[in-house]
Amino acid sequence: MRAIVLLSGGMDSLVSTAIAKDLGYDLAALHLNYGQRTEHRELKSFTSICDHYHIDRRLVVDVKHLSIIGGSSLTDKTIEVSKADLNRDVIPTSYVPFRNANILAIAVSWAEVIGANKIFVGAVEEDSSGYPDCRREFYDAFNLTIRLGTKPSTHIEVLTPVIEMKKWEIVIRGMELGAPFELSWSCYQSNDKACGVCDSCALRLRAFEQAGIRDPIEYVNRPSYI
């Protein structure tokens, strides 16, 4: 019973990995480098988390083309660049359109080759309201595409175990499962201590505060977000 976990190194993918492990799957882990600022730091988290869970089958894929394509929207003067804001209800223009479909397609290809039937993804609807490809409907449609686009003998399915959780509930679930949060990385500004002020740090710190638990990683600044 083999499963692939998409493991960015962030808290959502960490807890999804913990859930998959808890369900008894033989795990393989997929990580994507797409030219992000903290690429090296995320890879370090990926490696540490794989070591922790004794995941030997690992695949790291470079998908630079996603940033090349996505970057076009940032350099296109006709598109306004949006500000990071936890209360945003619009899609940030820095987002790479259809990125999750690209990542899932790679995962499905690999799943068919290594005989994995499940793909665990740490997508969360709550903190991604503006991203169309983080919603349950999208994953349902993608699963239909998988059924029709892979060999009939395979039965590959994408699972999103934390998609309907609040971020703080993900923290709680992870603690229950003994997930090593100290190995995870969410900041997309720094490579040493987490900055504490970027969008991703803000979401993470708020989640830990709401859960009543101190985030074990180090921060340059540790503001309160509740």
Add this chain to the structure above:
Amino acid sequence: MRAIVLLSGGMDSLVSTAIAKDLGYDLAALHLNYGQRTEHRELKSFTSICDHYHIDRRLVVDVKHLSIIGGSSLTDKTIEVSKADLNRDVIPTSYVPFRNANILAIAVSWAEVIGANKIFVGAVEEDSSGYPDCRREFYDAFNLTIRLGTKPSTHIEVLTPVIEMKKWEIVIRGMELGAPFELSWSCYQSNDKACGVCDSCALRLRAFEQAGIRDPIEYVNRPSYI
């Protein structure tokens, strides 16, 4: 009215491009390098065909990870390697699982960035009976995934204008539209003259023979396949 054409450089993608051009679309062309033996020759065809149709907006993406993933099935001793055979009704093990979904996902990301509403793909069901991701049902499901996974303001749709044609019908349609078959490339063995004996050459030569037209490209061997 902008459209992306997936242009490998082969006859099916050439004729799909000719059809899109004939429909009056402002074209952008996407080409994938995935470490195939004739990568350089295919890129040359891509460039020549773009020049012919005055397509200035071009994107060439390296997706080496597809061959890395797909290669696993070839090196996995538990999987039998199938022989090339025009009459095959099984999926060749050299095929990269879910490859078309990977390619389409890249195309959709680019389409959203450049504001293209249509993506033309030269998929053909006839000569791809064993490939699950060449069938109409797969494309229908993928279009649903696009609708749910992209911004509501976009209306991106994948079109497969030759999917139900026989290969010889594609030749006829291309001739009607004045498609420059002499610029296209199908062989996956050679980089100079087409070999005439590989699976892809065989399908192409048979198609031209059945259409009653001489294939304008040069072959080392030009066997008859009817």
